[in-house]
Every structure is written in C-alpha cells, then in structure tokens.
Amino acid sequence: xxxxxxxxxxxxxxxxxxxxxxxxxxxxxxxxxxxxxxxxxxxxxxxxxxxxxxxxxxxxxxxxxxxxxxxxxxxxxxxxxxxxxxxxxxxxxxxxxxxxxxxxxxxxxxxxxxxxxxxxxxxxxxxxxxxxxxxxxxxxxxxxxxxxxxxxxxxxxxxxxxxxxxxxxxxxxxxxxxxxxxxxxxxxxxxxxxxxxxxxxxxxxxxxxxxxxxxxxxxxxxxxxxxxxxxxxxxxxxxxxxxxxxxxxxxxxxxxxxxxxxxxxxxxxx
Amino acid sequence: xxxxxxxxxxxxxxxxxxxxxxxxxxxxxxxxxxxxxxxxxxxxxxxxxxxxxxxxxxxxxxxxxxxxxxxxxxxxxxxxxxxxxxxxxxxxxxxxxxxxxxxxxxxxxxxxxxxxxxxxxxxxxxxxxxxxxxxxxxxxxxxxxxxxx
Numbered sequence: 452x453x454x455x456x457x458x459x460x461x462x463x464x465x466x467x468x469x470x471x472x473x474x475x476x477x478x479x480x481x482x483x484x485x486x487x488x489x490x491x492x493x494x495x496x497x498x499x500x501x502x503x504x505x506x507x508x509x510x511x512x513x514x515x516x517x518x519x520x521x522x523x524x525x526x527x528x529x530x531x532x533x534x535x536x537x538x539x540x541x542x543x544x545x546x547x548x549x550x551x552x553x554x555x556x557x558x559x560x561x562x563x564x565x566x567x568x569x570x571x572x573x574x575x576x577x578x579x580x581x582x583x584x585x586x587x588x589x590x591x592x593x594x595x596x597x598x599x600x601x602x603x604x605x606x607x608x609x610x611x612x613x614x615x616x617x618x619x620x621x622x623x624x625x626x627x628x629x630x631x632x633x634x635x636x637x638x639x640x641x642x643x644x645x646x647x648x649x650x651x652x653x654x655x656x657x658x659x660x661x662x663x664x665x666x667x668x669x670x671x672x673x674x675x676x677x678x679x680x681x682x683x684x685x686x687x688x689x690x691x692x693x694x695x696x697x698x699x700x701x702x703x704x705x706x707x708x709x710x711x712x713x714x715x716x717x718x719x720x721x
Numbered sequence: 722x723x724x725x726x727x728x729x730x731x732x733x734x735x736x737x738x739x740x741x742x743x744x745x746x747x748x749x750x751x752x753x754x755x756x757x758x759x760x761x762x763x764x765x766x767x768x769x770x771x772x773x774x775x776x777x778x779x780x781x782x783x784x785x786x787x788x789x790x791x792x793x794x795x796x797x798x799x800x801x802x803x804x805x806x807x808x809x810x811x812x813x814x815x816x817x818x819x820x821x822x823x824x825x826x827x828x829x830x831x832x833x834x835x836x837x838x839x840x841x842x843x844x845x846x847x848x849x850x851x852x853x854x855x856x857x858x859x860x861x862x863x864x865x866x867x868x869x870x
Contacts, residue, residue: 452776455780524728572832579832
C-alpha cells in the first residue's frame with residue numbers, strides 16, 4: 452500500500468511542535484531459528500510524538516524519520532520485560548507485533564505512557580465533542596440565568612431548552628452519553644450568578660440514555676485512567692436526529708427539576 | 722521510512738467517517754482520473770480499486786491544503802509540494818462541497834485547535850477548566866498559544 456511518505460516525513464520533521472519527544476530504547480525482534488526464541492536487543496532512538504503518529508529517528512539530528520507507528524486501535528501498558536521502565540504499544544489486531552520501548556527512568560516512562568495512551572485521533576475527537584457540548588451547555592445556562600429566575604416555569608424557558616435553533620455550535624451534532632453525571636457540579640460560573648436550576652450536585656444525575664452504537668466503529672485506544680467509565684463507553688454518533696432526541700430527553704429532565712425547584716422556592720424552603 | 726502497515730490496513734477496514742466512489746487522479750505524469758472507492762478514516766484518506774479489499778494507497782491528511790477546483794472537483798496537496806495535486810471529481814457539486822468540508826476538518830491539528838478554542842471559551846464562561854476532569858489540563862499540547870499552524 453502506498454503512503455504519501457514524503458509528506459509524512461515532512462510533517463515529522465517540520466517545526467510544528469511535538470506533543471512529546473525523547474530518547475527511548477526500542478526492542479528489536481530477532482528470531483533465532485535454532486533457539487526457537489526471540490533474541491532481545493535494544494536500539495536507542497529519538498522518538499517524536501505528533502498527534503496520533505509516533506516517529507522514530509536514528510539520531511536526534513537525523514533529517515528523516517526511520518519509522519512511524521500509527522497510534523490508532525492500540526493500548527499502551529507497562530510490561531514485564533527484563534528491562535526496567537519498559538512499556539509496550541499493543542494493537543487490537545491479534546497477530547500484530549507489539550512495540551516494546553524502554554525509557555530512561557520512571558518519570559520518563561510515566562510521561563510517555565500518559566502521552567501515548569491519549570494520542571489517538573479517536574480520543575481527541577471524543578474530548579473535543581465533549582467540550583463542544585459543555586460549551587453549548589454553558590451558553591444555555593448563561594442565557595437561562597439572564598432570564599429572571601423568579602418567573603414561573605413559563606413557556607419561554609421550556610421553549611429555550613428544546614429549541615434546536617439554540618445549538619449554533621453544533622454543525623455536526625454528536626451524542627455523548629452521560630453528559631450530566633460527569634460534571635455534577637453544574638455549568639454556571641461560580642463567581643457569577645449561581646443558577647439554581649443547575650445545582651445538579653444536589654439533584655440525582657439522570658439515568659444513562661439508551662446506548663447507541665457508533666457509526667465510526669470501535670477503534671478506541673487505551674483509556675486514560677482518569678477518564679470516567681461512562682466516557683470510555685460512550686460511542687459518538689454524528690446522527691442529527693438522535694442528538695435532538697437526546698437533547699429533548701435531557702431537556703425534559705431539566706424542566707422537571709426546575710419546576711420542583713420553583714415549587715420549593717414558592718414555599719420558601721430555600 | 723518504515724511504518725506499521727498492518728495497522729494502517731486494519732484502520733482502512735474500519736467504518737469510515739465518509740466513503741464514496743469518486744474519480745481520482747494522482748500527481749504523476751500522464752495520470753488520468755480513475756474511479757476509486759475513497760474512504761476517510763480519522764486523519765487518513767484511503768483509496769481502493771472499487772472491487773478490492775485492500776487499499777491502493779493512503780494519504781495522511783496533515784499539513785495539507787484542500788482546494789475547490791472547477792465544478793465538482795477538489796484537490797488535495799501538501800504544503801511542501803503545493804503543485805503536486807491529488808484530484809477528485811465528484812458526482813455533484815454538493816458532494817464536492819461535503820468532501821471539502823469534511824477533509825478540512827479531518828486533521829489532528831484541526832482537532833487540537835478546536836479543543837484549545839473550546840477549552841478557552843468554556844474557561845471564560847464558567848471560570849472552570851474543562852480538561853481538569855480528564856487530568857490533561859497541564860499537557861503542553863492543549864495549551865493556548867502553544868501551537869501555531
């Protein structure tokens with residue numbers, strides 16, 4: 452299969468900043484016919500991570516990369532090698548070889564494992580879509596705050612929530628499940644007007660909506676330890692229709708909570 | 722340059738963000754437009770002969786320029802060789818526009834810029850850093866102003 456190698460090499464060596472770089476020792480797999488085992492030797496190479504691409508150079512000053520590891524559909528884990536500070540990049544594809552790399556020390560190893568496990572395009576896309584949604588929520592709650600909270604649950608606010616026209620940021624709307632449970636502390640500015648209707652910390656988080664299988668398949672990289680489990684499972688679907696359904700679904704929940712809050716307010720319980 | 726071709730081939734088999742039969746030409750002398758199955762997966766554009774399971778080739782879509790050419794046609798070129806163009810002739814102007822939009826957003830660098838933008842906007846609006854919950858707020862690659870294209 453052809454690859455636009457010249458352009459790829461240019462991308463590797465151009466001055467766009469690398470996400471991570473450093474020396475690593477790379478295990479060389481050599482099969483000894485007689486001994487029926489893999490001899491292990493390591494070669495020190497200069498590694499450069501850019502996006503979902505891990506390049507390695509013979510020397511730090513080399514003009515061209517020796518090789519490239521595309522980091523989609525892989526997991527990164529510490530490994531039980533004879534070497535200290537070793538970790539492996541393994542692919543979902545069963546027959547594929549793993550890349551075993553050895554760092555200079557514990558901190559370097561940790562930094563590499565962290566950077567590599569979050570390097571996939573899929574992961575990045577997940578985070579961006581999540582932030583897109585958060586920004587939309589922040590906009591909505593900011594707008595809701597501006598309307599007087601003393602007003603009874605009017606059609607104005609209901610309309611506000613379920614009005615798809617208020618989703619200007621979504622050109623390709625995406626679903627992420629469990630949007631509320633992850634950020635229980637609410638979306639309004641802590642310093643600014645506190646929006647009572649977003650005090651999700653007190654209210655229980657809504658149950659997970661029905662899962663949707665992603666159209667983009669399951670090329671998921673190794674989950675970063677600090678991602679909540681729900682985020683890891685959440686597929687992303689660019690289906691517009693589904694987004695409005697999910698949106699309305701959450702919208703109904705909000706409306707109910709807001710009504711409850713308003714009732715409590717009227718009765719002077721707050 | 723060595724690369725993990727096996728994984729790239731596996732990636733080519735994944736469900737695509739976008740796929741279509743499009744007539745395509747490569748920047749080689751005497752190259753003509755040929756019908757190909759063109760498939761966008763993450764930041765790679767794979768192209769197949771329409772009846773084959775393995776792609777003929779892959780284009781990494783970083784540091785590339787997507788240009789709308791004449792009617793129904795767009796091209797992909799790379800910044801270090803702007804005159805070498807991969808040309809794509811779509812079935813309609815609408816299809817052409819869709820592909821141009823999709824390909825412009827297909828790079829990892831584009832995603833990174835989006836992330837930095839949203840992070841900054843959310844921070845301005847809510848006073849909170851949305852990346853903290855992921856434990857990646859300190860990573861250099863997500864900092865505002867670190868990356869310039």
